[in-house]
Amino acid sequence: GEDVEQSLFLSVREGDSSVINCTYTDSSSTYLYWYKQEPGAGLQLLTYIFSNMDMKQDQRLTVLLNKKDKHLSLRIADTQTGDSAIYFCAESKASGTYKYIFGTGTRLKVLA
Amino acid sequence: GAVVSQHPSWVICKSGTSVKIECRSLDFQATTMFWYRQFPKQSLMLMATSNEGSKATYEQGVEKDKFLINHASLTLSTLTVTSAHPEDSSFYICSARPRGRPETQYFGPGTRLLVL
Numbered sequence: 001g002e003d004v005e006q007s008l009f010l011s012v013r014e015g016d017s018s019v020i021n022c023t024y025t026d027s028s029s030t031y032l033y034w035y036k037q038e039p040g041a042g043l044q045l046l047t048y049i050f051s052n053m054d055m056k057q058d059q060r061l062t063v064l065l066n067k068k069d070k071h072l073s074l075r076i077a078d079t080q081t082g083d084s085a086i087y088f089c090a091e092s093k094a095s096g097t098y099k100y101i102f103g104t105g106t107r108l109k110v111l112a
Numbered sequence: 113g114a115v116v117s118q119h120p121s122w123v124i125c126k127s128g129t130s131v132k133i134e135c136r137s138l139d140f141q142a143t144t145m146f147w148y149r150q151f152p153k154q155s156l157m158l159m160a161t162s163n164e165g166s167k168a169t170y171e172q173g174v175e176k177d178k179f180l181i182n183h184a185s186l187t188l189s190t191l192t193v194t195s196a197h198p199e200d201s202s203f204y205i206c207s208a209r210p211r212g213r214p215e216t217q218y219f220g221p222g223t224r225l226l227v228l
Contacts, residue, residue: 031215042116042205043156043219088155097144097169098214102155 004091004103011109018079020106022072022089030094032065034074037086037105046074046087076108084110115139116208118220125196126228133191133223135206142208145189146217147181150203162189186211196227 003025012018024032030051035043049056049063049072056063062075072089089103115138125131135145144163148156160176162168162183170176178200180192189208193200203224207217 035219040222040224042118042221043207045216045218048215092215094215097161098209099146099158099161100156100217104155 004089004101006087006089006103006106008104009107009109011111012079013111014079014081016079018074018076018083018108018110020074020076020087020089020108022074022103024070024072024089024091024101024103026091026093026101027067027070028093029091031092031098032063032072033090033092033100034061034063035088035090037088039085043088079108079110081110081112084108114210114218116206116218116220118204118206118223120223121221122224122226124226124228127197128195131193131196131225133193133204133206133225135189135191135208135220137187137208137210137218140208140210140218141186142189143186143211144209144214145183146207146209147179147189147191148205148207150205150222152203156205159191193225196225198227201225201227 005023033048034046037043060077064073086105088105090100092098092100117136119134147159150156159174160168160170162181168181183189205222207219
């Protein structure tokens, strides 16, 4: 079945880089996403990558995809206290309803 | 752009009453809307997928008579929790998929439901 796993917690110092990891099991996934959720709020789309790409960079965010190992990562450069939140990865297939399967979420805490 | 609103943002109700939650796409047309449920410190679980003008498709284990979904227009979907019980207390989040962009979902801010 489909399963998306993430580590539960990550703590970094302000100014350092953060790397949040995600593994998935469905090799037919077409799109892989990163969402940010702040306390009591909905999800904010940060970025997404097609499965035929290895890397995507958007300002402080870098997404790396290792399709062979089914591993996705999100690197946040120069992490700020405002980056403290829960980060979810998700995957979907380019068929049917394109429904998302979400990961378990990683709680990022940025220490001043 | 791509704003999705939910109303109400939070609601407290007595056991046995019904609660309606609205999800609106404010600046785009949404051919499909999704309803999720999130328990504290957990991930989002998809409850159902609704397409404008047709019946919703429910995920396995979700009672369609308990969670009524209506998607009457390209900008509005509603979720009604019927005869709510304390175990229905949760954070309900909707998302909307823009026309022509099937790979993208924009999420609402969520509705926190507390059933006493």
